[in-house]
Amino acid sequence: MSERRDLEEQFDRILSEHGAAVSRLAFSYEAVASVREELVQEIALAIWQALAHFRGECSERTFVYRIAHNRGLSHVWKRRPPHQPLEEIEESDQPIDPRPHPEEQVAQTDRRTRLMSAIQSLPVTHRQMIVLMLEGLSHAQMAEVLGITENNVAVRLNRARNMLKDALGERP
Amino acid sequence: MIEDRELDAWREQWNSAAEPSADFQRKIQQRIKREDRRFVLGNILTVIAFVGILIFALYMRHQSSWMGTGWATSICVLVFVSAGIRIWVLRRTWRPETQSTRAFVELWYKRVAARIRLLRISTYLSIGWLIFCAALMAVHWSIIGQDVRAHPKGWVALLVACVLMQPAVLWYGAAWLLRRKLAELNEVKQILDEMSGNSAP
Numbered sequence: 001m002s003e004r005r006d007l008e009e010q011f012d013r014i015l016s017e018h019g020a021a022v023s024r025l026a027f028s029y030e031a032v033a034s035v036r037e038e039l040v041q042e043i044a045l046a047i048w049q050a051l052a053h054f055r056g057e058c059s060e061r062t063f064v065y066r067i068a069h070n071r072g073l074s075h076v077w078k079r080r081p082p083h084q085p086l087e088e089i090e091e092s093d094q095p096i097d098p099r100p101h102p103e104e105q106v107a108q109t110d111r112r113t114r115l116m117s118a119i120q121s122l123p124v125t126h127r128q129m130i131v132l133m134l135e136g137l138s139h140a141q142m143a144e145v146l147g148i149t150e151n152n153v154a155v156r157l158n159r160a161r162n163m164l165k166d167a168l169g170e171r172p
Numbered sequence: 173m174i175e176d177r178e179l180d181a182w183r184e185q186w187n188s189a190a191e192p193s194a195d196f197q198r199k200i201q202q203r204i205k206r207e208d209r210r211f212v213l214g215n216i217l218t219v220i221a222f223v224g225i226l227i228f229a230l231y232m233r234h235q236s237s238w239m240g241t242g243w244a245t246s247i248c249v250l251v252f253v254s255a256g257i258r259i260w261v262l263r264r265t266w267r268p269e270t271q272s273t274r275a276f277v278e279l280w281y282k283r284v285a286a287r288i289r290l291l292r293i294s295t296y297l298s299i300g301w302l303i304f305c306a307a308l309m310a311v312h313w314s315i316i317g318q319d320v321r322a323h324p325k326g327w328v329a330l331l332v333a334c335v336l337m338q339p340a341v342l343w344y345g346a347a348w349l350l351r352r353k354l355a356e357l358n359e360v361k362q363i364l365d366e367m368s369g370n371s372a373p
Contacts, residue, residue: 015197024189037193044200045207050270063270070269070276077359112185125366128273133179134186147272148367170178 011048018064019044021135025065028119028131029072035079043071058144065137065145069128076124118167126160133157225251246305254297261290274367281360288353291346298342302335 022043030036046067054063119130132142139153146153193199229244265283269276309316320327 012197015200019196024186027189040196041200041203045203046269048200048204050268054270066272066276067269069273070271073273073277073363074280077356108185108188112189115182115185116189123366124363134183136183145272146367147274147276164182 007051011051014047014051014060014064015044018061022064022068024135025068025072025131027116028127029075030079031116031120039072039075042075043068046071059141061137062141062144065132065135069131069145073124114168118164121167122160122163125156126163129153129157129160130164133161222251246301246308249304250297250301254294257293257297258290261286261293277360277363277367281357281364284353284357284360288350288357291350291353295343295346298338302338305334 023040026036026039026043030039047064050063050067054060058066119127122130128146129142132145137145139150139157142153142157143150148156225244225248229248231244262283265279265286268279271279
């Protein structure tokens with residue numbers, strides 16, 4: 001009973017620390033807000049189910065990102081077409097920007113939507129690289145999450161970044 | 173340290189993208205409870221189904237009905253052989269999501285390939301089951317024959333349901349599932365190729 005309570009406490013802490021990252025990560029796999037919420041719940045459930053077997057072989061952050069990406073990959077396969085237009089994102093629960101200038105707010109929302117749309121248009125493996133980079137993981141941590149070498153991470157990250165620039169129309 | 177303004181701008185946009193809803197944790201807890209209940213219920217139903225089959229087989233044996241014993245035996249054989257083959261074919265292909273993405277995708281590929289193998293085996297198994305039932309009938313034809321002559325309409329209905337409908341439904345379903353699994357296999361292979369850098373950038 002006490003073991004279960006410890007697990008619940010650990011799980012609650014993981015959700016408080018990494019819940020926002022998991023939500024952002026779900027954005028890269030699902031554009032529709034209602035389905036994305038379902039995906040976030042599935043990721044959290046998978047974390048809960050795996051938590052009892054977690055023996056600290058990797059960092060907690062790596063553990064969470066691995067599960068989230070693997071669940072995301074399965075989700076992409078189950079849900080076809082893999083990505084849809086981002087119209088629904090506009091009506092989703094976007095945080096309200098506290099800044100007073102509406103024009104700047106609109107421009108920022110527009111930039112964010114373009115970035116999300118561009119990320120979702122990338123092949124899944126490149127999408128993962130970009131998401132991990134945006135989450136601020138080091139090359140070593142990325143290698144640990146994805147199961148590839150650090151050199152490979154550098155090469156693929158460069159390629160993924162160029163593809164993202166192409167998708168955003170930022171490359172001449 | 174080299175400043176990367178482009179990356180900083182992307183990060184700023186990325187970090188403002190989504191926050192979990194206020195009742196996020198409550199919803200998760202509800203979902204976990206629901207899944208726990210489903211897991212327990214699933215296990216109870218499986219045990220009930222297995223025990224039910226065994227009781228049915230024993231009951232039929234005590235009824236000294238060759239027909240009933242034959243059906244019960246064939247159902248038991250089918251259930252246990254199917255379960256055994258399923259466990260054997262899918263061994264070492266479970267998909268622990270805590271592994272790295274590459275290991276996860278490799279296991280996913282193996283699992284889909286094993287499922288395709290299992291589907292093919294199941295098709296042969298269903299033919300085998302029909303032959304097994306036909307053999308049982310042939311062995312006990314002296315008894316069954318009397319029943320067939322007494323209730324010909326019932327036997328024609330049984331023949332249509334078991335011998336004609338079952339293969340048609342099973343094989344149609346298997347063909348549909350096989351197409352789906354082959355598409356999944358291609359997709360997973362594509363992801364693996366992308367990971368190995370074999371695909372065109």
